[in-house]
Amino acid sequence: MKLIVKFNLVLFLVFAIGFAAVGFFANRLLQRNAKAEIVENARIMMEAALAVRAYTSTQIKPLLETQIKYSFLPQIVPAYSANQYFGQLHKKFPEYAYKEATLNPTNPMDRATDWEADIVNAFRQSQDLTEQIGERDTPNGRALYMARPLKIKDAKCLDCHDTAETAPRTVIERYGSNNGFGWKLNDIVGAQIVTAPIKLPVQRARSVFAVFMVSLAAVFAVLVAALNAMLFYLVIRPVNQLSTLANEVSLGNLDAPDFEMSSRDEIATLAESFRRMRRSMVEAIKMLEA
Known part of the structure; x- marks a missing residue:
């Protein structure tokens, strides 16, 4: 899932x-x-x-x-x-x-x-x-x-x-x-x-209740859309790109382009760690080939 x-x-x-x-x-x-x-x-x-x-x-x-x-x-x-x-x-x-x-x-x-x-x-x-x-x-x-x-x-x-x-x-x-x-x-x-x-007062109360609940549902829908967009652009897409790059490297494509991120969040930290690991792997492979 x-x-x-x-x-x-x-x-x-x-x-x-x-x-x-x-x-x-x-x-x-x-x-x-x-x-x-x-x-x-x-x-x-x-x-x-x-x-x-x-x-x-x-x-x-x-x-x-x-x-x-x-x-x-x-x-x-x-x-x-x-x-x-x-x-x-x-x-x-x-x-x-x-x-x-x-x-x-x-x-x-x-x-x-x-x-x-x-x-x-x-x-x-x-x-x-x-x-x-x-x-x-x-x-x-x-x-x-x-x-x-x-x-x-x-x-x-x-x-x-x-x-x-x-x-x-x-x-x-x-x-x-x-x-x-x-x-x-x-x-x-x-x-x-x-x-x-x-x-009459009960009908007014029910009308207010219906408007309130519909408004609450609308706010939730907007909130879900915003959270999903934020999750996709800030987490899922960078992780997918990093996962694709990791697959390329694991298959021996050491010339695959680096993953660049301009942010300074946890995903950027993960990308930087991956770059260091990749450089270490390349250097280790070169030492073995020598």
Whole structure:
């Protein structure tokens, strides 16, 4: 087996191992970063919902609170404002969703589905649990959800949610007297749940991974070509020329031209040693003939 073949076999073996290792760790890193990006997007959505709720509570509700005696305006409800805000966002980005899922809501649209009820019950069973993150399948594909508990911390909430008898008349007229009552202070009645798509960041991660691996393979191909050219011109060709000259001398052709090299590397040292050996042989033969 020729030297250049052995060299390339070793090179390809090293590259294959390195390529697989780099690909494995690069893919894990990109996928982890993609998931971190999804979680960060969900967290931004959650904070946006909290900001809308806070704005409604501090800026909108005081202005419209007196109107509840005459007509119930849902705009004073923080949950309604947050849902409306994300409802507009959902029209343009249908993969993103927000819901204040409640076990016993005033508005039936806020009633928790089975999987949402499981999240709410998990918060109710573990009061120290402040956040849940998971994945689930949706009609738009795999999605990540982030949930935080809805806890009754303000006693004013009970003005509308304590009993049907004490609730404002306009609330009963709008939503009826069967739902949204019996809430207690410090009770967890629901959960804020934001949903963000997984496929987009994951697809970007896969695209980056593919480009990275193709680029790595291209760099390797260029490197192999450069190393093979260097090996051929600096080692193999001079060694072949020196081998041919050695064969000529061994067959008795002592007049074969010397092997000349302008470099000062190991091959040049070998060529110089061969020239000295050749001169010594010629002198020894001449002495024997004399």
